[in-house]
Amino acid sequence: MNAADLGLRNDEARDAHALKSGIGLPVDVPSTALFTDQYELTMLQAALRAGTADRRSVFEVFTRRLPEGRRYGVLAGVGRVLDAVENFRFDAGVLGFLREQGIVDEPTLEWLAGYRFSGDIRGYPEGEVYFPGSPVLRVEGTFAECVLLETVILSILNHDSAIAAAASRMSAAAGGRRLIEMGARRTHELGAVACARAAYVGGFDSTSDLAAGFRYGIPTVGTSAHAFTLLHDTERDAFQAQVDSLGNGTTLLVDTYDVAEAVRTAVEVAGTGLGAVRIDSGDLLLVAHRVRAQLNELGAHDTRIVVTSDLDEYAIASLAAAPVDAYGVGTQLVTGSGHPTCSMVYKLVARAGSADPKAPLTPVAKKSVGGKVSVGGRKWAARRTDADGIAEAEVVGTGPVPPELVDKQLLIPLVKGGDVVAREPLETARARHIAARAGLPMSAIQLSRGEPVLPTEYA
Amino acid sequence: MNAADLGLRNDEARDAHALKSGIGLPVDVPSTALFTDQYELTMLQAALRAGTADRRSVFEVFTRRLPEGRRYGVLAGVGRVLDAVENFRFDAGVLGFLREQGIVDEPTLEWLAGYRFSGDIRGYPEGEVYFPGSPVLRVEGTFAECVLLETVILSILNHDSAIAAAASRMSAAAGGRRLIEMGARRTHELGAVACARAAYVGGFDSTSDLAAGFRYGIPTVGTSAHAFTLLHDTERDAFQAQVDSLGNGTTLLVDTYDVAEAVRTAVEVAGTGLGAVRIDSGDLLLVAHRVRAQLNELGAHDTRIVVTSDLDEYAIASLAAAPVDAYGVGTQLVTGSGHPTCSMVYKLVARAGSADPKAPLTPVAKKSVGGKVSVGGRKWAARRTDADGIAEAEVVGTGPVPPELVDKQLLIPLVKGGDVVAREPLETARARHIAARAGLPMSAIQLSRGEPVLPTEYA
Structure with missing residues (x-):
């Protein structure tokens, strides 16, 4: 495994590349301005003509509920939202x-x-946890400039937060063992890059996706596939080829034919310094125990065991007693482990009665119908803690902030007067998430279905 | 609603734009080469060194099962795969x-x-249906050149086919009523563009996503949001602003406050020629009946009713008796209605014993363990029909094709010697899907859970 520096040190190479490259993505879309539902633009047109487009407005992003049974949400994608807002421009091609x-x-x-x-954007910082009603993002400016951002902001936050929430549950279940994101093949190729990023925020350690390494500096890792073994005349030939080329620190895949025979061959070929073996099928609990015993018997005490094969947070938890060193997670991570999206909405909560900026x-x-409750007004949010510093309530209000909550406020400035003011390394968001989760009541990390671990109180 | 020409007439504007634009996407990744799991590259390195990289190889894409209860799969993303293969290049930035x-x-x-x-690629054409074991794509060439394409091919086909399958069920349930894809805000912003494309292949009529209109020429449509009504001092002001700007053919959103009052106001403002009203909450069946009766009473017999609000194929079917003209579908479409990915795999099924091209x-x-069954050998596939021309079995074989099935083969040439030979308008794939679905036994379009509607026979 090949852990890169976690900073965004690829930025320079990437920017240089972007300038000189003529290779187009098969998904070419200029800027982020068209990641937008048509009605945002037609509403703009109507408001411009009616003279209401310049009314000062406040939009908030929140969710009315967590996915069923989930105890907390994880906000991810904030950094991507900032990029999207900066790149939201209408150039000649788009116009x-x-x-x-004839759209407008x-x-x-x-x-x-x-x-x-x-305008201005405040919000929960990336990696923070959230609950029903938490105003995770607040966008202020004229109606016209704010309404346009609805679709792309929701796309990013709904997608990335769904993945981060699943990642967080898996990382809690893994209890410190390494987690590798391997889901690129199960989701949209660019969605996969965002998934690797969100998984990292949620506590994963690395990804198999090279584009995520390139774009975000996330550590990338790789093992081997059954095809490589099948390409060669014997499993031994395959192992030998891999070790000759990649060294004995590599990870050999041992379940193409017979696992016990493969483990024996692997240690014969690589020696007791073999880095790791991967098991991708069968009863992982049983097989991991057998493989560990066999490795130890062969003297390969430090050879690690990586398991993959349709893992989710429950499978990871059930392997807690197994001698497993790392989990590779694909499908269930990139599909949010049953909840591939969040239900965040972007709602107008306050506006001026005229175009006068003052x-x-x-x-x-909106009037409540069919359970779609919205609370009007520009909101603050704070997390109240008990005497031990453990969170006990998410408090959301529209009036003045009570003095005892002033220091516990959750929204921070992200954009001021159109300028992004809150860029940070991904590592910061990841550390923030671990800390935020640790500040919740213990029941937060139970995998069983339950209510949100904090009540939301409206002040 | 604004139905654009369905051809790819935006290509020219887009290409011109791509050349002159300096605006970077917030997801910049050069070419498609990095949408790749790291192990594809390390396996390549090991095979190059071992002298096995040039062995002629055949990889096939197939799925071992359909999502639980689904009766057929829908292949989508083939056109995007062809783009991805063409753009799979390693330039200086990537290298x-x-x-x-230190990856290789x-x-x-x-x-x-x-x-x-x-090399060569053959496959099922886009929009075709498939079943467990159907070899939907076959990639042939050296091991080295084929193994690299695994991740990006699976990303595209697994994502797009999952969306198309959900779209197909919804379009069957809609029975000819118009379907609008509105899910951009619920999934990754570029995933959303692929979703709109796949939904169109699966039978949807239009999308709210402007990027999908720009990139693929899919007709785009828009209505209005609650924010627009809330921005104005009264609902009447909002309706007047919208009609003044967009004409009375527009779609007015009538459920911000009281629906009956809104419908009355809408017809007063727009006249009986009002294009449509949208209902986004409440008991849609009941409300649609009431609104239809009210519109008729007011003389607005041609005003259409568009319903939205967490629709899926079951909700659409349950509204069959309601006076609804169009359905707008978001979340459930872009999350595959419970199955956001397919389980397609890319497996080495045959290879030469040496680098000699002959x-x-x-x-x-791979040896079968834990239900992961693979069938070796380079396969053909055909769909056998009964005397009435209705499909009765998916036949997959590795030997010579039986004479009676020669004309019913499913794989067509897509890439020959590296050149794409099967570009087609999206409209062709959409028509193909409608025809393929119509050729299945009637039970295919039942929404209830069931077995695949065709058995897969191995010849």
Whole structure:
């Protein structure tokens, strides 16, 4: 395994590359401006014409509920949201498309040509936990500049937070054993890059996805596939080829034919210094015990055991007593372990009654129908703790912040006057998540279904 | 609603744009070469050194099972796979990253610098249905050139086919009523573009996602959001603003406050020529009936009703008797209605015993453990039909094709000697899917859980 420096040290190479490369992605879309539902633009057009587009507005992102049985949510994707807001520009190509398709009129196109978000964004920092009603992001500016960002902000936060929540449960279940994200083949190729990033925030250690290493500096690792063994005339030939090329610190895949024979061959070929073996099928608990015993018998006491094969947080927990050193998780990670998206919404909660920038804000909310409850007004949030420093409630309010909660507020400045003010290394978000989770009541990390571990109180 | 020409007429604008744009995506990854698990590259390195990299090899993509209860699969993403194979190149930026991270050695980097897939790919055409064991894609060439493509091919087919399968069930349930894809905010922003594409293949009519319109020429549509109503001092002001700007053919959202009052106001403002109203909450069956009756009473007989709000194929089917004209589907579409990925694998099924290009192919397969059954050998597939032309079995074989099945073969040439030979408009795949589904036994479109509607027979 090949753990890279965790900083974003690839930035320079990437930027240099972006300038000189002529190779197009098969998903070419200019900027982030078109990751947008059409109605955002037609609402803008109507508001521009009606003279209401410049009313000062406050939008908030929150979820009405956690996925069924989940005890906490994990906010991920904040850094990607900041990138998306910065890159939300309408250049000639995009404007030409909108004109050609007749999606908006000329005055609107003219307005879009000069678009650059100039408002303020505050939010929970990346890696923080959240609960129903937590105002995880608050976007303020004119109606026009804020409404456009709805779709792309929700795409990022709903996707990334779903993956991070699953990752967090898996990392709690793994209890310090290493977790490798291996799900690229089970989800959209660029979604996979975001999955590796969110998994890292949620507590994973590394990824198999090279693009995630390239883009975000996440440590990348690799083992071997059955195809490699099958390519060679014998399993021994395959192992020999791998060790000759990659050294005996490599990870040999031992379940293509007979596991016991493969382990024997592996140690014969690589010696007792063999790095690791991977088991990808069968009863992992049983096989891991047998392989550990056999490795020890052969003197390969330090050879690690990596298990893969449709793992989720429950399978990981059930292997706690098995002699496993690392888990490789694919499908269940990138599909959010049963909950591939969150139900975050982006709602107008307050707006001015005129375009005057000094006009006071009025709270607004859709009438509650069919369980879609929204609470109007510009909100603050704080996490109240008990005498031992353990969280006991998520407090959300619209009035002044009570003095005892001033220091426990959750929203931090992310964008001020259009400028991003809260860039941070991914490592910071990862550490924040571990700390935030540790600050919750112990029952947070139970895997069984339950209620959110903190109540949300409205002050 | 704004239905664009269905051809790929945006290509020209897009290409022009790609050349002149300096705006980077927040997901910049050069080419598709890094959408790859690290082990593909380390296996390549080991095989290059062992002299086995040039052995002629056949890899096949197939699934061992359909998602539980599903009666057929829908292959989508084939066009995107062809793009990905063409763009799979290692340029200086990528090679620099691989070198810097020590992922592969210098001889391997040198080999990668000249990489261009030069083999053959055959497969089921896009939109075709498939069953357990169907060899939906077959990749042939040297081991080295084929093994590298595993991750990105699986990412695309597993993601897109999962979405298309859900879309197909929804389109069967909708029985000809219009279906709008609205799920962008619930999934990764670029995954969403692929979702809109796959939904279109599966039978949807349009999307709210502008990037999908831009990239693939899919018709885009838009309605309005609650925020727009809340921005204005009264609902009437909001409706008036929308109609003034977008004309009375627009779709007004009528459930922000009181539905009956909103419908009355809508027709007063827009007249009886109002295009449509959207209902996004409440008991849709009941509300749709009431709204239809009210619209008719007001003389707005041609005003359509669009419903949204957590729809899936079951909700769509349950609204068959309701006076609904169009369904907008979000979350359940982009999460595959409970099955957000497929379980397709990319397996080495045959390879030569030496690097001699004329060496015969030997079938290979991993030993079956824990239900992971693979069948070795280079396969053909055909769909046998009964006297009425209805499909009765998916026949998969490795020997010569029986004469009566020669005309019913499913695999077509996609890439020959590295050149893509099977580009087609998305519309063709969409029509193919409708036809393929219609050729299945009637029970295929039952929504209840069941077995695959065709048995897979191995000849």
